[in-house]
Amino acid sequence: MAYQEITNTSYGQRLSGSIKSIGTGFVLFIIGTILLFWNEGNFVKTKKSIQEAQKVAVNVNDVSTVDPSLNGKLIHASAFANTNDVLSDGLFGVSETAIAINRKVEYYQYEEKSSSKKKDKIGGGQETVTTYTYEKKWTSAPVSSGDFHDPAYRSSNFVLANIEAKTEHAQNVSFGGYKLPAFIISSIEGSTPAEVKLSDDELKQWETKIAGNKPDSAATQRVHVSGNEVYFGNSSANPEIGDVRVTLFKTLPAEISIIAKVVNTTFEPFIASNGKTFSKVEMGTVSAEKMFADAYSSNNMLTWILRLAGVLLVIFGLMAMFSILSTLFKVLPFLGSIVGAGMGLVCVLLGSAWSLIIIAISWLWYRPLISIILFAVAIAGIWYLRKKGKKRTGKIEN
Secondary structure (H helix, E strand, O other): OOEEEEEEEOHHHHHHHHHHHHHHHHHHHHHHHHHHHHHHHHHHHHHHHHHHHHHHOEEOOOOOOOOHHHOOOEEEEEEEEEEOOEEEEOOOOEEEEOOEEEEEEEEEEEEEEEEEEEEEOOOOOEEEEEEEEEEEEEEOOOOOOOOOOOOOOOOOOOOOOOOOOEEEEOOOEEEOOEEOOHHHHOOOOOOEEOOOOOOHHHHHHHHHHHHOOOOOOOOOOOEEEEOOEEEEOOOOOOOOOOOEEEEEEEEOOEEEEEEEEEEOOEEEOEEOOOOOEEOEEEEOOOOHHHHHHHHHHHHHHHHHHHHHHHHHHHHHHHHHHOHHHHHHHHHOHHHHHHHHHHHHHHHHHHHHHHHHHHHHHHHHOOOHHHHHHHHHHHHHHHHHHHHHHHHHHHHHHO
């Protein structure tokens, strides 16, 4: 059942909050501006480093033995990443010859969600109705319920066992005649169930450990092992709050393709002339052309994600800085809504124009032609705002 809280904010409190938000908005605006400028430069630098790496990369068909002539060169090669290291998870009796052992831990918990509806009042006050709902779900960490808003759910969460999730990697992984460094080993993917092997005595020890967390005379067994899963609770088919699910996986030796710089019998990232590093790891036998294409694609995707984040920070920053204008008119709710909608549109247009200008300034150092186009678009946006503003002023005067 949903739980609701109703709070009332006076006109003075709203004005005070809007004044405080000016500082927050300014910080967001600055962060967004810096992110936009840095992101464009980083995109160009990363692209140039990939291009430089692509020009000097050497395709090596056979790395079964160490070739001294390759020392210091950036190579592309495909081979079997193999290891004889035996990795273990002592808590759950797992011992495997593998590149990695991964222990995934999940907790069955109540999670609090909230939604708010705000209603402006005549005189500038505001009523906020916040609805809190609670959902049982598996989470990656225990959820603190001590500050839940609904007293019925407060302090309802607990865990039968607090177990740390972890991943262990092999130290010795061969790549033909070469040894892979840690940064490549950690990039090798693959997830195969790792069978849990707990003796009867170990199961009894776990039962004893969790018994004190929630005594229950009716429960005769709370630790269940099935394949690569250990379940702490009465029944995995009917999970209860406090239950814990531990799943073990292993990464087996596999064919991989790499682009990296040869250093004697191992590898390190390639350092471009602009200081940016580059290396690439993909599963299976993948051509150099495909791997470089993927690198360009990843750079483009990251740039667009950060670009959007920067623009949103700038826009939200402006909205926070100028929110006091709409708050001033909240004495009459309908008037405040009109001003707020207008200010929102203005902030979107100004924020977008400002973002384009910052992007254009950044690109001036790298792509002058594109920056000129961006400047033109930004100026057109500002001109449009001024034109609309003059029209509104003319209507008011008439």
